[in-house]
Amino acid sequence: MSTTNLIDLIKxxxxxxTISQTAxxxxxxxxxxxxxxxxxxPAIIGGLVNSNARSELFTTVKEASNSGILSNLLNDNSGNESIITRILHLIFGSGDRLEAITxxxxxxxxxxxxxxxxxxNIVAASTVGTVGRYVTENNLDSxxxxxxxxxQKDNLSHLLPAGFSFASLGLGNWFGNVDAQPLNVIPEPAQTPVNNINPSTPVIEKDVTASGPAKIDVTRSGQTHEIVSERDSGGSIWKWLLPLLLLLLLGWFFWNQCNKKAEAVPVSTTDSTSTEVNSADYNGDTVIVKRETMVVILPSGKTLQAYKGGIEDQIVTFLKSDDYKNAxxxxxxxxxxxxxxxxxEFGKAVLTPDSKVQLENLKLILAEFPDAKIKIGAYTDKKGDANTNLKLSNERANTVKSSLxxxxxxxxxxxGSKFAKIPAExxxxxxxxxxxxxxxxxK
Known part of the structure; x- marks a missing residue:
């Protein structure tokens, strides 16, 4: 059975x-x-997951689910200030840890x-609000x-940003000790203090010319020590010769790569912004357009996958805003x-199969905002006959309406091409x- 990833919901x-508005x-x-x-x-989610005050947390997140805390993240959330203060106290305590993290x-x-x-405060409100809503909707007990x-613990380590460590703040163990100590640090071997060696006990040197294991002397106190003859230093030439050889080899490799003629690799074009694609118009120098996806959270707590900054993200944000309410x-x-x-499809009013994903997302959004009403508009470019373009755009607009x-x-x-700006040529x-x-x- 798959587990719910609260981290993705909060992110x-x-x-x-939201980031733009906050900035x-x-x-x-x-x-x-x-x-x-x-x-x-990671600090707040890690604190939530690793808190020992689970009972108080449970009470607080349930209270948050009924407080409207998520709908006021960037507005006046003073009415929920006590919840935010309480959650931060339950996570970080009353000491200086919160100040140090800040x-x-x-x-x-x-x-x-x-x-x-x-x-x-905004991140804390988002966290407690999202978790509280999930707890309430799924009727979870303590x-x-x-x-x-x-x-959620297995997902925490993936949250840590590069170049930022919680180890100095005493939070490294929250993340499976992945940042509890600096990387690439080789511990020095423990050495027996000289004054602990019994002077009356003979010391046996390791002979590098002899076969078999080194001889270990045991003192009367039960401690052991090993003294290596200076003849061991005869291999020190490799300490500088081996790195030099590796450096020369590495230099040859890069020189060889730089002199290779780059080979052209045909790459298919991905374009998710156009309403029609005519592959014959693309030349060989194609580019792959990569887009980042995100989770869009609807008022009911339901989620949908969408492109970051895409239409779903934009209209949900707009419908929640005062700009829409007062417009x-x-x-x-x-x-x-x-x-x-x-x-x-090119020159037709037939939707491609991949378009169904965004239409289904829009259906879900409209269901979440039952008072919202929309109009659909379709546009073409200037190429071709204007009347034909107008007819095609009408058919496409009505195709979308029928699909919804x-x-x-x-x-x-x-x-049609009434609002087109780019020349037909x-x-x-x-x-x-x-x-x-x-x-x-x-409206």
Whole structure:
């Protein structure tokens, strides 16, 4: 039976839009905020998993699940301040450990200490809120809660960011001792103090010319020692000769590689942003577009896999925001969200099989926000006959509407090449941005 990975659920709270908004709010760079979160997450999740106060934790996370703490992560969360303070106390205690962690993360990420403190509260709120929601939705008791936390221990070591260690803070054992001591440190062998050697006992030297094991002298106190003759130093020439030979060999290898003529390797093109692909228009110098995936958490606690910064991430963030709640119809008219993994067969209104994933995700999102209503728009580039393009875009918009099969989809409209900006004479790759399908919200 597979175990639930709470770590992925918690990390899913910190998508690009959240990091960007937090950076703006705190007056820090996005890279600094992202780096600080990467260090704070293992500290807080590790503390939660390794806490001995499981009973108090269970009570606190259940309280958090009913507090609305997740919906106010970046807004005024003062009403949940007692929960956040309590969870940090249960994890780190009342000593100086919390202060030490804050200072270390601030130095590691390059953001101010007060920003790190604020970020600590945000990450703690996200953690306790996500865990609390999972506990409530799955009706876990305290025993099941213990098992859930214990199941997370194997995942902790993968959270540790490169270049940041918890060993100096006394937290190394939280992560299976993976950072409990510096790497590449060879312990020095224990040596018997000279004053412990009994002077009345004869010392026997090891003869390097003789076969068999070295002779060991035992003193009257029961201690042993071995003294090696200076003749052993005769092999010291290898101490400098062997590294020199290895260095020469390494230099020859790199010289040989640099003089090899690079061979062209055909690579297939992956493009998840266009709505149509004509492989004949691509030349041999192809590029693979790699995109990072993330977990998008819906209000009910359900999750879905999506591209980081993709349409799912964008619209869930927007629907939760005051910008959507307070927006008028006129303000929504110009705010479109482009599908980034929805494609059609060339010149047709037939969806490719891979497009079903994003459509299913959109269905789930609409179900989570039953009051939300959308309009679908489809666009083409300028190449070809304008009337044909308009007809094709209308068919594509209605294909998406039919696939969603939801009363929340009020309208579907094709705009053809009306809003296209790239000339028809441009390459297919350049005209790609004009071919799209998008949605906007309607009030």
């Amino acid at each position: 899913g709270q910190f998508g690009p839009s 703006t709010q705190l007056g820090e760079s996005e890279s600094g905020i992202s780096k600080a979160i990467s260090a704070l997450l 200072s270390a993360v601030s130095e590691y990420s390059g953001i101010r200490k007060d920003s790190t403190n604020s970020l600590m 025993s099941s809660f213990d098992s859930l936390l214990n199941d 008028t119809e006129d303000q929504l008219k110009d705010k479109w969200f482009n599908f980034d993994n929805l494609n059609f 099969n939801s009363a929340q989809v009020l309208e579907a409209e094709g705009y 441009a390459s297919d790759k350049e005209r790609e941005s004009d071919r799209k399908t998008a949605i906007r919200f309607v």
